[in-house]
Amino acid sequence: MTTVPLEPVAAPDTRWRVLRGRNASDRLYRGALTALALMLPLLLVAFLGELGTSAWPAIRHFGVRFLVTSVWDPVAEVYGAAPMIFGTLASSFLAVLIAVPLALGVAIYLTEFSPKWVRQPIAFLVELLAAIPSVVYGLWGIFVLIPFLRTYVVPPLRALFGWTPFLSGVFYGSSLLAGSVILAIMILPYIAAVSREVLLAVPASQREAALGMGATRWEAVWTAVVPYGRAGLIGAVILGMGRALGETMAVTMLIGNRHDISLSVLQPAYTMAAAIANEFSEATTNLYLSALFEVGLILFVVTVAVNALARLLIWRVARGTAVGSRAL
Amino acid sequence: MNARRLRRRLVNGTMTALVGALSFVAVLALVLILGHLVAKGASSLDWNFFTKNPVPTGETGGGVAHAIVGSGIIVGLAALIGLPIGIGTGLYLAEYGSGRLGWVVRFVADVLNGTPSIVVGIFVWTWLVRPMGHFSAFAGSVALAILMVPMIARTTEELVRLVPHSLREAALALGYPRWRTSLRIVARTALAGILTGCLVAVARIAGETAPLLFTALGNVNFNTHIGEPMEALSLQIFQYATGPFDEWHRLAWASALVLMGLVLVLAILARWVLRSRHGAAR
Structure with missing residues (x-):
């Protein structure tokens, strides 16, 4: 029988270093992962740098006039981006206006009202909307949506609101309205998916408290659940807005691509992304190219700002989770 | 009352x-x-559609074989570039991402997730196409890879975080170094989830058009050389849908159906992988 040593056995040195993660292979692993992770921030800096340098001639040449004037004349080398900035904002705003009630309806129905067995299938189907490529939306828009709008939507709209400036002029098809409707369908799944995750993150105790006080299901949703997740829901809407601002192909195919500001939603308009898509390969002079880069830079900065705002709002409710990066 | x-x-x-x-x-x-x-x-959708290249306008019977092959090459190369970077970034965020750098990377990933793809397109144009002097499928793949990385990074992170801490502790207690624990135990356990994230990301970029407009450009001929312009299904649909010919419109619808079918298969595959491995996960 051996005696138990009284003094503690010193652990082998290597073992301790393994546990603290200080040996060579661990440092190598951590270094490699850090290097990969650093690529994203560097990419963001590179984006700003490249776009900024390429846009600089136009920024210096036109200054603020670029943002507020409406003449876009490659022959005279005069560029004013006001119509596309207006068109981008107007189409995104209309799209959000159409999409938000639908998306919130889907999110509320799926989290609060639907029977359990339809939840997964409906969520999957709505999220499939996000999987449809932009260009397919564009194709569908040209051959299905525009004829539909022309026959069934525009005439009654005209009959009701034809006296306002928003519905004046002849409807040829490609228009702000067509672009906005397709955008609305495209951003709907994003807003719905993120709103759903936000509502799911609302603690059950909130609902239970409201129901326990005798609220109906709807009252519980409207007075307890939605206010609790308000910041996140606003974030979801802003996120959808960000998508709409930068959406390119479908809008390019449907909005009519005209450098003009018109209050009428039936008239063609232009967006920043569409202008780049249409004109980038035709930009023969340096100033023309630079003007398009400035459009790209504005678009980039605006979407980054909008997304950052949305993320901060969503993080306040659903802390740190990758909400919406997985809308499928 | x-x-x-x-x-x-x-x-x-x-x-x-x-x-x-x-x-x-x-x-x-x-x-x-x-x-x-x-x-x-x-x-x-017939045999010709999948095996023939386009015929001159006016004739009928052409196909889009060049675009199907082109899409496959461009997307495959993009996945080859984007997956390692995205998964690595995700592992970093899950394993070491609690500090300030982790916060920055996470935030940048979320912000880049919403960057307009057309902006990525012109960025890659200044970065690769302008210096090289010509459009190429490779530049298109790089643009798509840039779109993939933030998506994959965030899904990977989220799914690696789901791995129970006890597994990691068990491996460390057995004397595994951290890197082996991370790769052999943690990443392995989350593999189905990571794979799902990758499939979803590939499905998303497979239909992208805007980043390819000024990088891969499109090509009426059959081309498998990644240093030269290459056709993709999405570019083909854009060109055919906005063109004036009925024959083009017909091909555009068929191409869109094929593209949508590919995306759907990837999306459903992603669901299936997750369900078969994770059981009732979410």
Whole structure:
């Protein structure tokens, strides 16, 4: 029988270093992962740098006039981006206006009202909307949506609101309205998916408290659940807005691509992304190219700002989770 | 009192019906789009469509073989570039991402997730196409890879975080170094989830058009050289849909159906992988 040593056995040195993660292979692993992770921030800096340098001639040449004037004349080398900035904002705003009630309806129905067995299938189907490529939306828009709008939507709209400036002029098809409707369908799944995750993150105790006080299901949703997740829901809407601002192909195919500001939603308009898509390969002079880069830079900065705002709002409710990066 | 209760019940019933109806409308949109794709595209899917290259306008019977192969090459190369970076970034965020750098990377990833793809396109144009002096499929792949990385990074992170801490502790207690624990135990356990994230990301970029406009450019001929312009299905649809010929429109619908089919298969595969490995995960 051996005696138990009284003094503690010193652990082998290597073992301790393994546990603290200080040996060579661990440092190598951590270094490699850090290097990969650093690529994203560097990419963001590179984006700003490249776009900024390429846009600089136009920024210096036109200054603020670029943002507020409406003449876009490659022959005279005069560029004013006001119509596309207006068109981008107007189409995104209309799209959000159409999409938000639908998306919130889907999110509320799926989290609060639907029977359990339809939840997964409906969520999957709505999220499939996000999987449809932009260009397919564009194709569908040209051959299905525009004829539909022309026959069934525009005439009654005209009959009701034809006296306002928003519905004046002849409807040829490609228009702000067509672009906005397709955008609305495209951003709907994003807003719905993120709103759903936000509502799911609302603690059950909130609902239970409201129901326990005798609220109906709807009252519980409207007075307890939605206010609790308000910041996140606003974030979801802003996120959808960000998508709409930068959406390119479908809008390019449907909005009519005209450098003009018109209050009428039936008239063609232009967006920043569409202008780049249409004109980038035709930009023969340096100033023309630079003007398009400035459009790209504005678009980039605006979407980054909008997304950052949305993320901060969503993080306040659903802390740190990758909400919406997985809308499928 | 009774009238008030009735009103509350009524509001409750109406709103329940309303949100249900709104969900129905959203699903209807999807059904309509898919329905039109099948109705207008299915009749054009024949042997020629998949095996022939385009014929000059005016003739009939051409196919889009060059675009199908092109899409495969461009997307495959993009996945080859984007997957390692994205998964590595995700592992970093999950394993070491609690500090300030982790916060920055996470935030940048989320912000880049919403960057317009057309901006990525012109960025890659200044970065690769302008210096090289010509458009190339490789530049297109790089643009798509840039779109993939933030998506994959965030899903990977989220799924690696789901791995129970006890597994990691068990491996470390057995004397595994951290890197082996991370790769052999943690990443392995989350593999199904990571794979799902990758499939979803590939499905998303497979249909992207805007980043390819000024990088891969498109090509009427069959080309498998990644240093030269290459056609992709999405570019093909854009060109055909906005063109004036009925024959082009017919091919556009058929191409869209094929593209949508590919995306759907990837999306359903992603679901299936997750379910078969994770059981009731989410």
